[in-house]
Amino acid sequence: MRSRAFQGxxxxxxxxxxxxxxxxxxxxxxxxIQGVVLVFVWILDPSLLGIAFCGALIFSMFTMGxxxxxxxxxxxxxxxxxxxxxxxxxxxxxYFLGMAGGILLVYIAPVIVMGILxxxxxxxxxxxxxxxxxxxxxxxxxxxxxxxxxxxxFRDNRAIWAYASLFFTTFGVVFPVFYPLTSFxxxxxxxxLLLPPSAAASLVQAAIGAIPVVPSRVVFGAxxxxxxxxxxxxxxxxxxxxxxxxx
Amino acid sequence: MSAEPLRSRDLRKVYETRGAPATTALGGVSLxxxxxxxxxxxxxxxxxxxxxxxxxxxxxxxxxxxxEIFGHDADRNPDLARPLIxxxxxxxxPFFHLSPYEQxxxxxxxxxxxxxxxxxxxxxxxxxxxxxxxxxxxxxxLSGGQRQRTMVATVIATxxxxxxxxxxxxxxxxxxxxxxxxxxxxLTRRGSTMLLTTHYLDEAEALSDRLYIIDRGRVLVQGTxxxxxxxxxxxxxxxxxxxxxxxxxxxxxxxxxxxxxSCTVIVPPERLGELMAIAVREHLTATVGPVTLEEAFLRxxxxxxxxxxx
Ligand SMILES: Nc1ncnc2c1ncn2[C@@H]1O[C@H](COP(=O)(O)OP(=O)(O)O)[C@@H](O)[C@H]1O
Ligand SMILES: [Mg+2]
Numbered sequence: 098m099r100s101r102a103f104q105g106x107x108x109x110x111x112x113x114x115x116x117x118x119x120x121x122x123x124x125x126x127x128x129x130i131q132g133v134v135l136v137f138v139w140i141l142d143p144s145l146l147g148i149a150f151c152g153a154l155i156f157s158m159f160t161m162g163x164x165x166x167x168x169x170x171x172x173x174x175x176x177x178x179x180x181x182x183x184x185x186x187x188x189x190x191x192y193f194l195g196m197a198g199g200i201l202l203v204y205i206a207p208v209i210v211m212g213i214l215x216x217x218x219x220x221x222x223x224x225x226x227x228x229x230x231x232x233x234x235x236x237x238x239x240x241x242x243x244x245x246x247x248x249x250x251f252r253d254n255r256a257i258w259a260y261a262s263l264f265f266t267t268f269g270v271v272f273p274v275f276y277p278l279t280s281f282x283x284x285x286x287x288x289x290l291l292l293p294p295s296a297a298a299s300l301v302q303a304a305i306g307a308i309p310v311v312p313s314r315v316v317f318g319a320x321x322x323x324x325x326x327x328x329x330x331x332x333x334x335x336x337x338x339x340x341x342x343x344x
Numbered sequence: 345m346s347a348e349p350l351r352s353r354d355l356r357k358v359y360e361t362r363g364a365p366a367t368t369a370l371g372g373v374s375l376x377x378x379x380x381x382x383x384x385x386x387x388x389x390x391x392x393x394x395x396x397x398x399x400x401x402x403x404x405x406x407x408x409x410x411x412e413i414f415g416h417d418a419d420r421n422p423d424l425a426r427p428l429i430x431x432x433x434x435x436x437x438p439f440f441h442l443s444p445y446e447q448x449x450x451x452x453x454x455x456x457x458x459x460x461x462x463x464x465x466x467x468x469x470x471x472x473x474x475x476x477x478x479x480x481x482x483x484x485x486l487s488g489g490q491r492q493r494t495m496v497a498t499v500i501a502t503x504x505x506x507x508x509x510x511x512x513x514x515x516x517x518x519x520x521x522x523x524x525x526x527x528x529x530x531l532t533r534r535g536s537t538m539l540l541t542t543h544y545l546d547e548a549e550a551l552s553d554r555l556y557i558i559d560r561g562r563v564l565v566q567g568t569x570x571x572x573x574x575x576x577x578x579x580x581x582x583x584x585x586x587x588x589x590x591x592x593x594x595x596x597x598x599x600x601x602x603x604x605x606s607c608t609v610i611v612p613p614e615r616l617g618e619l620m621a622i623a624v625r626e627h628l629t630a631t632v633g634p635v636t637l638e639e640a641f642l643r644x645x646x647x648x649x650x651x652x653x654x
Contacts, residue, residue, distance in 0.1 A: 180433035
């Protein structure tokens with residue numbers, strides 16, 4: 098009778114889709130930061146619009162983790178959803194990934210619109226589309242893993258707002274996601290290549306010819322992104338199981 | 345599943361909070377719930393009821409002691425215990441953007457129920473909780489009591505072998521509370537077992553086969569409602585209006601509990617005539633009623649408080 102790994106994931110995924118689908122305004126406002134950046138770039142230097150669009154797509158996947166952080170903490174603290182759902186045969190990793198997937202499905206709609214606009218501006222090759230999808234997936238997995246893990250540390254929703262926006266703005270906006278890696282201070286570039294959103298952006302920037310292809314840099318960024326995605330995901334699953342119980 | 349649904353031995357929980365003194369929420373609780381029983385945990389706010397339920401439902405680790413759910417150690421093998429239980433958490437809320445129907449149905453699906461069974465159970469549970477008429481309204485538009493009924497419907501629909509209900513009827517009207525009682529009684533007839541907490545002593549009396557009164561993390565007494573009531577020294581409660589100032593008249597009947605200007609004594613039926621004779625002689629208005637669980641509760645917990653104060 099022990100619950101299987103990922104048991105209940107599809108059902109909790111649909112639960113979360115239903116829960117999230119009622120927030121149409123939030124779907125639209127999920128694109129505000131990206132929209133503002135794109136408008137500024139368009140006015141100031143339209144030649145960077147391709148890079149900015151790719152950054153907007155990656156940033157959108159990155160902030161899915163922030164949404165998951167808020168949602169997981171909110172339903173645990175305010176609704177006592179953990180007590181209801183985790184003292185049950187539903188697996189903790191099914192709960193975590195179901196919630197992440199439900200949020201993804203609902204909030205992916207405006208990202209697809211953004212993707213179509215990016216295609217009009219950049220004219221991707223098929224290989225570039227493949228790369229973009231792969232890095233977006235990695236960024237989503239890593240940020241969802243970080244978001245869920247962080248959510249377990251809070252006892253108060255209000256504390257989350259401040260920390261979460263600081264974290265996601267720093268790594269998604271200050272670091273080179275919307276602009277070329279080469280414009281970032283050279284000494285700090287290795288750090289940018291170690292962080293999933295900026296590593297993902299650098300790979301796409303190299304692929305579309307926006308920055309020079311430096312093999313060592315590409316390999317470093319790709320390996321870091323892949324390894325971190327796996328490690329963060331593995332840790333989040335472990336952590337989700339472990340934090341079913343407090344104390 | 346031949347073992348007892350629940351058995352705890354010397355369960356202790358000490359909360360260590362940074363910057364605050366440690367709190368001993370449970371100071372060694374041993375209790376048992378037998379198959380098919382409805383057992384209530386009674387106690388003041390902060391007595392440790394929720395802490396016990398959280399440990400029993402595998403959501404909190406004990407500091408020491410053991411607790412078994414159908415023979416599975418809830419601390420070491422929570423994965424084996426979880427499929428057998430369902431919890432109405434204290435102050436839980438349904439998802440605001442789901443309707444009661446969606447809430448119950450998706451919960452059953454997440455627990456692995458096949459579609460048809462989940463649909464049938466959802467309809468049945470909503471019907472029992474009187475939610476059928478509003479089953480398609482988003483929970484955000486429901487009243488507090490209706491939301492709480494949705495939470496109870498969600499959990500009873502599982503018909504899990506062991507149910508934990510932490511103040512399940514809080515905020516419900518008297519009709520809704522009785523609907524919960526009926527639903528819980530029916531579930532135990534079908535083989536479920538339950539442990540619940542409540543501050544409504546009439547509810548504890550109407551619903552539970554056995555009760556544990558706990559205070560500051562310790563079991564003070566356990567027994568059936570009848571046994572607890574019998575231990576207070578009589579089955580009748582006589583309230584004497586304006587009797588507070590004349591307490592000395594009733595000294596031979598035991599403790600006289602003062603409330604405002606009145607005073608209440610508990611007597612066995614054979615001494616009622618004697619007491620009424622005094623009341624008539626002294627022109628005091630007396631009201632006679634049965635002893636309820638409330639008297640037993642006040643007496644046991646009050647005695648424990650006094651002992652600790654002295
Ligand atoms: N997370 C916690 N951290 C520290 N102390 C706690 C925590 N939860 C409960 N307590 C304390 O433990 C005691 C028992 O609480 P609880 O089990 O919630 O009581 P009840 O449900 O009987 O009202 C109380 O003194 C409460 O303040
Ligand atoms: Mg409580």
